[in-house]
Amino acid sequence: MDRAATAEKIAALIAPFNKKGIAVTDATSFAGDLEFDSLTVMDFVAEIEDAFDIIISMNQQAEIETYGQLVDAVVKLQG
Amino acid sequence: MTDLFSKFDPIIAQRAGLLATGITDPFGLVMEQVISPTVALCNGRETILLGTYNYMGMTFDPDVLAAGKQALDDFGAGTTGSRCLNGTYSPHKDCEEALKTFYGMDHAMVFSTGYQANLGIISTIAGKGDYIILDIDSHASIWDGCKMGDAEVVPFKHNDIDAMEKRLKRIPEGAGKLVILEGVYSMLGDIAPLKEMIAIAKRHGAMVLVDEAHSMGFIGPNGRGVAEDQGCLDDVDFVIGTFSKSVGTVGGFCVSNHPKFEIMRLVCRPYVFTASLPPSVVATAATSIRKLMHAADKRAHLWANSRTLHQGLRDLGFQLGTAEPVSAIISVIMPDLERGAAMWEALLHEGLYVNLARPPATPAGMTLLRCSLCAMHTAEQVQTIIGMFERAGKKIGII
Numbered sequence A: 001m002d003r004a005a006t007a008e009k010i011a012a013l014i015a016p017f018n019k020k021g022i023a024v025t026d027a028t029s030f031a032g033d034l035e036f037d038s039l040t041v042m043d044f045v046a047e048i049e050d051a052f053d054i055i056i057s058m059n060q061q062a063e064i065e066t067y068g069q070l071v072d073a074v075v076k077l078q079g
Numbered sequence B: 001m002t003d004l005f006s007k008f009d010p011i012i013a014q015r016a017g018l019l020a021t022g023i024t025d026p027f028g029l030v031m032e033q034v035i036s037p038t039v040a041l042c043n044g045r046e047t048i049l050l051g052t053y054n055y056m057g058m059t060f061d062p063d064v065l066a067a068g069k070q071a072l073d074d075f076g077a078g079t080t081g082s083r084c085l086n087g088t089y090s091p092h093k094d095c096e097e098a099l100k101t102f103y104g105m106d107h108a109m110v111f112s113t114g115y116q117a118n119l120g121i122i123s124t125i126a127g128k129g130d131y132i133i134l135d136i137d138s139h140a141s142i143w144d145g146c147k148m149g150d151a152e153v154v155p156f157k158h159n160d161i162d163a164m165e166k167r168l169k170r171i172p173e174g175a176g177k178l179v180i181l182e183g184v185y186s187m188l189g190d191i192a193p194l195k196e197m198i199a200i201a202k203r204h205g206a207m208v209l210v211d212e213a214h215s216m217g218f219i220g221p222n223g224r225g226v227a228e229d230q231g232c233l234d235d236v237d238f239v240i241g242t243f244s245k246s247v248g249t250v251g252g253f254c255v256s257n258h259p260k261f262e263i264m265r266l267v268c269r270p271y272v273f274t275a276s277l278p279p280s281v282v283a284t285a286a287t288s289i290r291k292l293m294h295a296a297d298k299r300a301h302l303w304a305n306s307r308t309l310h311q312g313l314r315d316l317g318f319q320l321g322t323a324e325p326v327s328a329i330i331s332v333i334m335p336d337l338e339r340g341a342a343m344w345e346a347l348l349h350e351g352l353y354v355n356l357a358r359p360p361a362t363p364a365g366m367t368l369l370r371c372s373l374c375a376m377h378t379a380e381q382v383q384t385i386i387g388m389f390e391r392a393g394k395k396i397g398i399i
Ligand SMILES: Cc1ncc(COP(=O)(O)O)c(C=O)c1O
Pocket: B113, B114, B115, B116, B118, B139, B141, B182, B186, B211, B213, B214, B241, B242, B243, B244, B250, B251, B252
């Protein structure tokens, strides 16, 4: 899946977690802008993992702060 | 200068806010005198202990105390050394023999605490390029063991067999895999479906570590824990345990049948770079462990206590962590931290000590009053406890 398609699929998965309905850009941060707490992060990561059939380990999660970084990471993890 | 402590401001404020309501500090309790495994003097008041994890009431067992006193006289107050250097005395070896017999396993390694056992074993056996797959509700010592090592850490939803299997399937071919589970999860007192989970882990070529801290001594036909109870202990590669609960003293251990297990004594840093337990402590532990092998009556009484308390609290209308009593922990779910703390204090005034647990130690942001039963609680004490919960619950407006 290319970056655009991956980004679109992730955006759709973020929607139900985007409680305030803010506009999501590559720079949108999960903790700051989307106000994800640790429980939300767990549920959200599980959804992404299942949707793309990948693993995003905690070690990798630590490097991902924004939507753009997540898209890049998922593109890479899909190989 | 940046004050390195400013990161603690939110918790300092939360704590100050709670104490400003005039409540007794739930994390500042001092026991002035301990009368028995189930009763202590707190603030001058005789208090029933229902939050000590002293499941089998071994802390004042006369044989256990005698063994400790003898070892104090024979070996002194402490070893002043690492297990690898001058810190292994015959009582340490004897304690490891007791553990091997208790679990029917080939190897046993005693650590200074259970925390260090998890820290040491996990961070040492799972290295760079390996994968750890663990339950999201794992104990802090398990998480810290993961953090200290170099493996990739992959959590899955609590007790969710499918979520675990999906993640196992996605791990790259050929990578080393360690699945970490607990027998009893101490926050809600629920147990893991170990039989199914371990079968899946094995099918995917993973090694399995099970922390049985809260099951030793009373779950399973021989008190070996939840894995024994579910008939899958033979498939567990590493059992982690502690002396700080059923055994009634302090210390931690790992038992295993892995043929190369003994090398851990040289490569496991939280074993090597710390002093060994005092000989009196391991002597009390060894005596206690051997007595736990023949404690069927006490076990039966502990289970009866657990069932009575669970039923009694449920009948009063409290919300509990498990639908049925499946361990010696009965967790009472509080509506929020304020009322949880108020309930905790009301119980203390009644003369009952329970554990107040709050986020981040608890799952899903819950505030819990955790009750851990003891085989030495009498049936009358359990009824007294239920009465205390009723009065306190009504006073605070929870029931
Ligand atoms: C599941 C679990 N593992 C390990 C530990 C650590 O045990 P210890 O008190 O011996 O450090 C505890 C208890 O605190 C625990 O609940």
